[in-house]
Amino acid sequence: MGLKKGPWSPEEDQILISFVQKYGHGNWRALPKQSGLLRCGKSCRLRWINYLRPDIKRGNFTIEEEETIINLHEMLGNRWSAIAARLPGRTDNEIKNVWHTHLKKRLNKKGHVTNKNHKSVTKKDFSVKRHPTCSSRTSSSNVTDQLEPTPSLLSPQPSSSDFSSVTETEETTNNNSDIVIIKDEKKEEYKFLGNTSFAEIDESFWSEALSVEISNTTYNPSKFPSSINSAELVYDYDTSNTIGHDVDFWGRARRWLFVKRALDSQGGLAGFASGRHDCEAGFALSLAMEFVGRDEARAKQHCGRRGTPQEIATKQIRCYETPPQQEEE
DNA sequence: AACTGTGCCAACCGCGGGAAT
DNA sequence: AATTCCCGCGGTTGGCACAGT
Numbered sequence: 001m002g003l004k005k006g007p008w009s010p011e012e013d014q015i016l017i018s019f020v021q022k023y024g025h026g027n028w029r030a031l032p033k034q035s036g037l038l039r040c041g042k043s044c045r046l047r048w049i050n051y052l053r054p055d056i057k058r059g060n061f062t063i064e065e066e067e068t069i070i071n072l073h074e075m076l077g078n079r080w081s082a083i084a085a086r087l088p089g090r091t092d093n094e095i096k097n098v099w100h101t102h103l104k105k106r107l108n109k110k111g112h113v114t115n116k117n118h119k120s121v122t123k124k125d126f127s128v129k130r131h132p133t134c135s136s137r138t139s140s141s142n143v144t145d146q147l148e149p150t151p152s153l154l155s156p157q158p159s160s161s162d163f164s165s166v167t168e169t170e171e172t173t174n175n176n177s178d179i180v181i182i183k184d185e186k187k188e189e190y191k192f193l194g195n196t197s198f199a200e201i202d203e204s205f206w207s208e209a210l211s212v213e214i215s216n217t218t219y220n221p222s223k224f225p226s227s228i229n230s231a232e233l234v235y236d237y238d239t240s241n242t243i244g245h246d247v248d249f250w251g252r253a254r255r256w257l258f259v260k261r262a263l264d265s266q267g268g269l270a271g272f273a274s275g276r277h278d279c280e281a282g283f284a285l286s287l288a289m290e291f292v293g294r295d296e297a298r299a300k301q302h303c304g305r306r307g308t309p310q311e312i313a314t315k316q317i318r319c320y321e322t323p324p325q326q327e328e329e
Numbered sequence: 330a331a332c333t334g335t336g337c338c339a340a341c342c343g344c345g346g347g348a349a350t
Numbered sequence: 351a352a353t354t355c356c357c358g359c360g361g362t363t364g365g366c367a368c369a370g371t
Contacts, residue, residue, distance in 0.1 A: 006364085007339070029356065045357075046340065081359060092359075097338055 004038045008047050012037060016044055017052055050091045057089025061098055069095055070103055 004012075019035035025048065028041035037044060050056075061069070065087055072083045080092035080099075087095065 005341075007366095027356085041356085042342090042358095043340075049358090050339075078360065093339075096360075101337055 003032075003040050003043075005043070008039075008051075012039070013047070013052060016047060020048060020052075046093075050093045055089055056091065061090075065090065066098070066103060069099060070107065073099060073103075 008016075015035055015037055019031065019037075023034070025031060025045070028045040031037070031041055031044050032039050035044075039047075068087060069083060072086055076082050078096075080096045084090055084092040084095050
């Protein structure tokens with residue numbers, strides 16, 4: 001097609017920079033024609049994203065950045081774009097290269113436990129456990145999609161020390177990291193790891209959980225937001241028409257749904273904290289408080305005899321899930 | 330000096346998914 | 351509902367630079 005391939009010349013770079021600065025990059029496919037570049041749109045996009053855009057950070061990675069990559073890779077696997085989202089100015093490509101050329105080898109030398117017990121977590125490894133009664137696939141039902149950090153929540157960025165290693169051999173208090181569901185291929189287990197902030201789990205997750213709620217429990221969605229009855233939500237869980245070993249998973253989904261809705265209905269965290277809740281709500285709230293990282297005093301108050309928010313959250317953070325009998329029909 | 334092996338990184342490729350038609 | 355378009359992601363490759371023989 002007469003399109004150029006291979007390394008970009010400084011002249012081409014300049015054309016691309018000038019064009020993007022003037023007109024933006026609404027349509028990469030159309031950009032080469034409009035700018036006069038003999039490149040495909042994809043190549044232009046890549047060049048801009050990975051090299052030319054002004055917020056790119058140049059130079060070697062700092063120790064902190066490397067540690068962050070290692071920790072995030074442990075949690076997220078080869079999800080380079082998700083990792084890059086935590087490292088301002090660094091591109092997924094760059095991080096991928098650093099991982100393959102430096103970090104992986106370094107960890108191997110150290111005999112680090114990275115992925116020793118579970119293989120790298122790729123998108124394929126995350127498949128939402130769908131309840132049999134939940135027929136249609138919602139958009140973005142892939143659990144990993146919920147791991148993408150919401151930009152507003154990236155500030156302040158968690159430091160690398162906020163992310164603890166997640167291995168089979170090591171107890172983890174994962175105080176400020178994202179929620180992660182990891183499928184351990186060897187053990188055929190799912191790990192459900194907190195913490196998270198609610199905004200980081202998108203609506204499709206909640207709507208999917210909701211569809212399970214409706215089909216399996218006495219939950220009446222019309223009760224929200226006027227009434228929060230966590231006992232009904234959490235304990236009246238009719239398991240007769242569920243796959244037994246999936247109960248915990250969906251129970252957890254229900255719990256998250258409860259927290260989310262409770263927060264929504266009460267005008268956010270502060271409102272909910274001043275509302276009425278029982279032990280389960282207190283538990284949920286404690287998690288909420290921990291995750292969002294504010295108003296811990298209220299969380300403590302409402303957690304009552306179940307322990308401190310920290311204790312409760314820690315207990316619940318590492319929950320092992322059994323695999324579903326079937327993941328996708 | 331010539332050849333070979335290795336490391337590195339920019340760029341390419343194929344695929345999947347969402348949006349538009 | 352089906353098809354097409356487009357974007358973004360992750361895996362892979364090509365080629366340059368450098369070290370070792």
